[in-house]
Amino acid sequence: MAKIRVSYEYSEAEDKSIRLGLFLIACGILSLFILGFCWLSPTLQSLESKAANCTVVSVLRPEEMFECVFTCGADCKGTSLYPCLQVFVNNSESNSVVLLHHNEQQLVLNPKCSFVPQCERDNQRNMENVLRWEETFTREVSNQTFTCFFNQQRRPDDVLLRRSDDA
Template identity: 30%
Template sequence: MFFVAGARNTTGSGRGNERRLIYQKFREVDILDKKKTVTALKPGEDRAILLGLGMILSSVMMYFVLGITILRSYTDSVWTEEGVCIVLNSTVTADMNCSYSCGSDCWRISKYPCLQVYVSVNNTGRVSRLSHNEETQDASSECFHVPRCQKDSAAVHDMIVNISERLKMTRQVPCYYDPSEQRETVLLIRLYDQSFVFHSLLWPSCTLTGGALIIMMVKLTQYLSRLCEEILKIQR
């Protein structure tokens, strides 16, 4: 009976050792897989963080460029109030000289008609001269529109006359004026209105938000990974 019991104990001990060895091998394989996963995720996390930082940096640069160009022009503009202008007079007064490029170090003289448009703002009786936009106002203090100088002056003349006829037929047009009345000129359109500024700032804002979210997701993933490792150590 002793030999039989000893043989059974030896057999059971051998099986227990085999189970431990098998469990240990599985555990070593599991740990190795986890290490491989962590090693594979580490470069991916670094690349994701660099991507997020790059997106944030590019959005900041875009904000800087927009701030010194569009936003500065928008804030410096005095034509902030929108009203209704009634066209009183729209006539071509004279021909203005301009120059166009005909090649390297070659410039030639052409002409364009000067269209003058006078309007009444909001039926107040105040007569003002109408300009197309801020660039036209800076280029010419007399003409409604300054077209690009071309060799074919007749085509430019026809275009200006067409604009004049449309203004006469429309009679009422939306316009922008200076509420402080320091500038007598009113504008037909603004180069940079609120809608344009909003759409200009939309893309850098999306880029900034996307970069910040990428970095936050990577940091959250790292935190959850460390938390899971600590829980597994406690359970073991």
């Protein structure tokens, strides 16, 4: 048995509609590429932190104490206190004195302090952890240049010691 071939010819209106549809699809794809390269790429780059050189200007420990939440088991939870440590550094990228933070998570937890210790049940242990960081920055790092990370658009008054993904 022979196969019957059916050929269908489009009318002029259908042909124009198909061409218009294909043209609109091509324009949409081209627009996405233009949007991605010209607008999205520079925006994403502006959100990234730039590496800068920092030097310690001053290390302060204000009298203010902050609360943190500790857990010591499934039913054991509480709050304790830790002192604030502020490390001000000179940022080579903006040539200004800014507050150093250990990482972005700690910046969000307490934007006033450079270091937020892992919360311990004992206030004295929290104090010792902060004092250890204070000693590190006053004795070992104070005269050295180190890499910090700076973002002018998101946080012009802060720098990070570590990027978020390096935490």
